[in-house]
Amino acid sequence: xxxxxxxxxxxxxxxxxxxxxxxxxxxxxxxxxxxxxxxxxxxxxxxxxxxxxxxxxxxxxxxxxxxxxxxxxxxxxxxxxxxxxxxxxxxxxxxxxxxxxxxxxxxxxxxxxxxxxxxxxxxxxxxxxxxxxxxxxxxxxxxxxxxxxxxxxxxxxxxxxxxxx
Amino acid sequence: xxxxxxxxxxxxxxxxxxxxxxxxxxxxxxxxxxxxxxxxxxxxxxxxxxxxxxxxxxxxxxxxxxxxxxxxxxxxxxxxxxxxxxxxxxxxxxxxxxxxxxxxxxxxxxxxxxxxxxxxxxxxxxxxxxxxxxxxxxxxxxxxxxxxxxxxxxxxxxxxxxxxxxxxxxxxxxxxxxxxxxxxxxxxxxxxxxxxxxxxxxxxxxxxxxxxxxxxxxxxxxxxxxxxxxxxxxxxxxxxxxxxxxxxxxxxxxxxxxxxxxxxxxxxxxxxxxxxx
Ligand code: FES
Ligand code: FES
Numbered sequence: 001x002x003x004x005x006x007x008x009x010x011x012x013x014x015x016x017x018x019x020x021x022x023x024x025x026x027x028x029x030x031x032x033x034x035x036x037x038x039x040x041x042x043x044x045x046x047x048x049x050x051x052x053x054x055x056x057x058x059x060x061x062x063x064x065x066x067x068x069x070x071x072x073x074x075x076x077x078x079x080x081x082x083x084x085x086x087x088x089x090x091x092x093x094x095x096x097x098x099x100x101x102x103x104x105x106x107x108x109x110x111x112x113x114x115x116x117x118x119x120x121x122x123x124x125x126x127x128x129x130x131x132x133x134x135x136x137x138x139x140x141x142x143x144x145x146x147x148x149x150x151x152x153x154x155x156x157x158x159x160x161x162x163x164x165x
Numbered sequence: 166x167x168x169x170x171x172x173x174x175x176x177x178x179x180x181x182x183x184x185x186x187x188x189x190x191x192x193x194x195x196x197x198x199x200x201x202x203x204x205x206x207x208x209x210x211x212x213x214x215x216x217x218x219x220x221x222x223x224x225x226x227x228x229x230x231x232x233x234x235x236x237x238x239x240x241x242x243x244x245x246x247x248x249x250x251x252x253x254x255x256x257x258x259x260x261x262x263x264x265x266x267x268x269x270x271x272x273x274x275x276x277x278x279x280x281x282x283x284x285x286x287x288x289x290x291x292x293x294x295x296x297x298x299x300x301x302x303x304x305x306x307x308x309x310x311x312x313x314x315x316x317x318x319x320x321x322x323x324x325x326x327x328x329x330x331x332x333x334x335x336x337x338x339x340x341x342x343x344x345x346x347x348x349x350x351x352x353x354x355x356x357x358x359x360x361x362x363x364x365x366x367x368x369x370x371x372x373x374x375x376x377x378x379x380x381x382x383x384x385x386x387x388x389x390x391x392x393x394x395x396x397x398x399x400x401x402x403x404x405x406x407x408x409x410x411x412x413x414x415x416x417x418x419x420x421x422x423x424x425x426x427x428x429x430x431x432x433x434x435x436x437x438x439x440x441x442x
Contacts, residue, residue, distance in 0.1 A: 006173055023173030023216065024206075045166065047204060048355070050270060059244065059273040065203050066274065069173055070196075070220050114269065135354040136268025 008072040012037070013081040021068045027061075028052045030068035031078060039079040039109045043138070050137030053110035054078050060117040062136070079109035082116070092116060092154040101150030103141035110137050115151050124155050168206035175218045179304055179333050182219055186329045187306050189215045195331065196220065197240055197279035200271050225278070225333060228252065234300075234336040235259075239278025243290075244269075246277060256337045258345040262293045262363060265347070268355040278332045281317070284324040284381065287357040289349065291318055291382030292374030296363040299337045305330035314374075314384075321380040343367040344437030348429040349376070352416070359416045360425035362405075364433040366392055367441045373433075378409040378426055385409075388430055398438075402431035 005020040012035060019034050031037045031054065040063060043051030047065040054063045055077040082090045089097065092115055102108045111134065118125055118133040125133070130151045131144070139147060174193075176182045186193055194213035196202060197220065205211040219225070225240040228249045235255045237246070246252060246263035253260060266272060266280070266289050280290045281301065294301070294314040301312050303326055317325045326332055349361040361376030371392040373385040387407035391400060406423035413419045 004172070022170075024168045024170060026167065029167075045207070047200065047271065050268070053270055056273070060270045061273050062270045065200060065207075067196075067199070067203070069175075070199065070218065073221075117269070132354075133269050136270045 006069050006072075008068055010068070010071050010073075011075040013077055019068075023067065023069050025068045026064055027054070027056075027066040027068050027071050027076070028063035030071075031063065031076070037078050037080050041106055041109055043106065043110075048138065049107070049110070050114060050134075051107050051110040053113040053137065055113055055117055058117070058120065060114045060136075077113070077116075079112055082112060091158055092119065092151070095150040095152075095154035095157070096147075099146050099150040099153050101142065101147045107137060107139040107141075111139065111147055115154070118151070119154065119158075123158055125151065127152065166207045166209065168203070169209055169212045171213055171216045173216050173218065175221060178222060179225060179331055182217055182222070182331050183304060183306055183329065185215075185217045186331070189217075191328050193217055198242065198274040198276040199279075200267070200275040201279060201283040201285070230255070231336065234338055237277055237335045237337065239281075239332045239334060240276050241278075243267075243272035243275045243277065243280070247272065255339045255341070256297070258297060258340065258347055258363060258365060259290075259293050259337060262289045262347045262349075265289060265349050271355075277335060281335065282324055282326055282332050284318055284320075284322045286321065286379060286381050286383070287377045288382065289347075289358060289361055289363070289376060292361060292363040292376045293347070294335065294337075295374030295382055295384045296365050296372035297337050297340070298372055299335050301325075301332055302334040302336065303330050304333045309333070311336075318382045323381070340365060342441065343370070344439070344441035346433035346436035346440070348433045348436075350425050350429060360411075360422050360429060362426070362429040362433045364430070364437055366434065366437045369393070373430065375405075375409065375426060378406070378411045378422060380410065380412070383409060385426075385430070392434070398431055398434040401434060402427050405430035 041051040043049035047062045052064040057074050130148050193215040196218045225238040227238040229236045243263045299314050301317050312325050344367040345365045349358045358376045363374040365372045371389045373388045375383045387404040405426040411419045411422035
C-alpha cells in the first residue's frame, strides 16, 4: 500500500515550517532529518530514556513516541532553542555547566528540556520535585546528583531573584 | 524502529471517528495519545493499515461537574487529570493514581480513554475505574450505551468497545469525603506496578481494584465483602489474593504477587481510614 505524504505545519523553535512527511515518520526523525536539528537524541527508541525529550506546546514529550503528523499545527521547542543566537547559555544550561550536570552529554538535551518544562511551571522546585520530574529521563553517567544540583543552581540564579536571600 | 506503512486519517469529531471505523473495519486503529499504540507499532506488533488520529478532537477533552458524578472526556490527558482542581476534592483517587502513570512525558500525551481501552491488567487507571464504580460511555454507529467498569474489562487487552465503537466519556461518582488510597509497588519510578491497589471505603461502601493480579483489571470481591461485613483490616487484607490469578514474570512470582496484594490492601485500608471525614 502506498501511503501518501501529508503536509505538516509545525512551529519549530519559533519559526514556521511546512514539510511533506510520511505519516509514520516519528517527530524525532522529523527534527533530526528534515530540519537538521540533531541536538535531540535517540537513546532507546522505546520511550524509556527521555534523551529525545522536546516541548510540544510547552510540555515535555518523548519525540520518539510521537508522530510528526501529531505535531501538525502545534509548537515544538528543542534544545537548540535554549541558548541565545550568539551562543550565550541560558540559566539552566549555565547551571549544568557550573555544577557539572553532564559527563558524556548524551542524555543532556532531554534533561534540559524536561527541566525547562519543570521550571516553567515551578521556578523554585525542591530536590524531590526535581527528581520526580526527571522520572522519565535516564542518565548513565552522573548518578543524577549533579543534575539535580544543576537545576537547583538555575532556580537560585534565575532572573529577578538576584539580591533575594 | 519505524512503524510499517499506514494511511493516515485525521478526524475532527467522535462521529467522524465512528464513520471512519465503520468504513475501514478491523484494518483501522484509533490513535489517541499514542503511548500504548505507537510502541506496539514501532515493534511491528500492531500494523494497522489505517490510523485514525483523534488527537485534534478537542470536544473530548474535558473534566466536568455532572451532579453526583464527574464526567471526564476520553481524550483528557493524564497530565490534565493530575492538575484538575475539581478532581482534588471530587475524585482525589483518580488524580493521585494518574500522577503515578509512567513519567511526566508519558502523562503529557497519554489519555484516560486510551489507557482504559487498552485494557492492560498492569494499568493503574482501570483499577481506579473499578474501585470507584465508574460508568463508561461508548458510542457507535447505532448510538451510545453506558457500561459499568465490571462489564468493560473483558480479558487480556480486551474491553467491551467493539471494532466500530469509541469510548467517549468516563463518569466517576464523586467521592465526597469517602476514604481512599492508591498503592503501587514497583522497583523503578517509571515502571508499571508489579502489583497495585486502588481502594475507596467509607459510608458503608467499599471498592477495591487490583492492578496486575489477573489477565484483566480485577475487582477484589473478597476484600469488598469482608469490609462491608465489618472485618478488621487484618482479616480483610488476608483475603486480598482470593479469586486472583496473578502471572509470574522476571519481577515477581505469582506467590509474591499474592503476598504483595495482601500487604498493599492492608496499607490501603489503613490509609483510607485516615482520610475519611
Ligand atoms: S529515545 Fe525516546 S525515550 Fe529514549
Ligand atoms: S551524561 Fe552521560 S548519559 Fe547522562
